[in-house]
Amino acid sequence: MDMEGEFKNFIMIWIIAAATMCYCHTIGKFIPHGKARLVAIFPPILILLLLPLRLISIYLGGPTSFFLGWLSTFKLILFALGKGPLSSNPPLPLSLFLPLSLLPIKLFQTQHQPNLSKTQNSHINLTSGKLLEKTDIDNLTPDNKDVSRNTENSQITEKGQKSTINYAYVTMVFVLALLIPLYPMKEILHPKFILFLYCLYMYIGLELIFGMIALLARKVHGLELEPQFNEPYLCTSLQDFWGRRWNLMVTRILHPTIYEPVVNASSRAIGRKWASVLAIVATFTVSGLMHELVYYYIKREKRTWGTWEPSWDSMCFFLLHGVCLAIEVAFKKALKGKWQLPRLVSWPLTVAFMFYTALWLFVPALVRCHVYEKGVRELNVIAELGKDFYGLLRSLCFHD
Template structure:
């Protein structure tokens, strides 16, 4: 089976340049098309030429990290947003200004309503304090993720004695920190470019999980949750009920993760991602039934231990297993360590303008 080629600086910079050109071009075309055509089949047919571009874009990258983010940003989010745009749904709208439209189309961001646009209530007088600078709320998660990822990179060579489930839990933490770092950096730049627009965070303390419904619905990857809710859950729920809507959303998520598996390994998926998400969907529905019947009301600390144990038991074999067997985890760790070493090795050049003596 063909493997993903090893990345070089030249190949990745070239792929980044193409992605930086193609994504805004497709977004501008989509906005122009949406302003000219009514929602429905005409608008969807006009947007169809952009879909192959976003589907192919991850294949331009050899770095597994960049493939992963391109799959999520372009093949998953951008395509989903454009399909919803064709139906006059989702976060994109033809009346959005050009720059916010382009950024929202190609990046995992969601614009939050400004405080100045909200009607003040009688019990809440307008605040006289000046708002924080654009993106200030994303600086702390950036610094935290960099620090903790560096600690993980240093610790990985000494984790050979850990049991497999503990090592996979470290993988979960690495995935969260990496996604939070990239998303926070994206939002930091986007907020600055859009002149102070308030953006919603994409994670809400996902490691402090006390409920499967809370984790998948209100804590983890909220941009993907919003799109799955509009594209799968809401239409199915309106016709067949809430539980079938949940199954539809998890089914779509499982299929998208099967696609992610193919992009990262170039191997034929075997349905393990789909099985993992459908398994969690069934337990999420069962948890809600038990809570409604009064059978599931444990203390918060007990709920945290039980749900975390459920995650630790199901994630290693069902989610990480296929990637581990394909050697993807080793490749991702090598790329992470190489990036940290590159940044650490470049520190003397970054500090040179400040005339800081090298030790």
């Protein structure tokens, strides 16, 4: 793979994406939210969907397709309707609009930010205060009492903030270094164990990517960001896993774009109490479709538009979890909190269900996309580039 050309395309894509968001920010000043703004923002949405086609690598193309092709496009749809993280009163300054529109981040409410002006501080307080006023997942799954102590303790507060680089990330890097040499041995290992290793590989990779983004945002903007993962291996229910522990930005972006409209549309027919159950299934259906789109981006071998041939494994995975989560929420509504499984029982059952369904449907879809083979090849290329760079530095130092 031509990593040099890939890096150049990567930089070009993000420059174009930033310029596109500057246009959207300007549009927001002159066109009120509604149909007119939606029409004006349609071309930027199309551009964001096309930009990831210029990348074919896993480590550059994968996150880019997820950030731009999914999250940013959904944020712009909400922005056109006057909703979501990009909409506030007063409007966000461009310095905050850009990172919020392009990256999977959510601001915490803080009293002051050291690198920003007083006016920008007021924007942060107003915006992040609004975002933290109500937890989206509590609207999605109304059992507000099922908030675990681990979730509360892991939240970043004004008194004590998590360090982006901590022992957890060091451990993940160490585990990742141990996993890579096992890949050439896959012929002698059990197929299920290989899929299990793929699960660890994916989770660690996502944690590290989001951690680097948080570190970059902290250094550039002086902002503290909410972590996207919250110890998902400690989940005690599907509601706990999908709502409070796994990729929280996706939950927050799907709630106003899919969940709320479905609830509002179906409430008159079946009542708001049970409309949420239908909305959960609809939300997971859209999530499955968007995952299929991301898989299309990352499985390509050429920087061109090709035929979309979804495998539907990922779609089935999210449909299954959507139905199971809807059943779980329905039971909790019916029981009204009078009875629930003990944590010692619910935790292993939930973790076992997550792993079994992931190994059955989710990971095989990635295997068919050749994600892991491409990832290993890219790591080898990056390692060779690192050796060449180190050799160049060493020769320059020796020459001096």
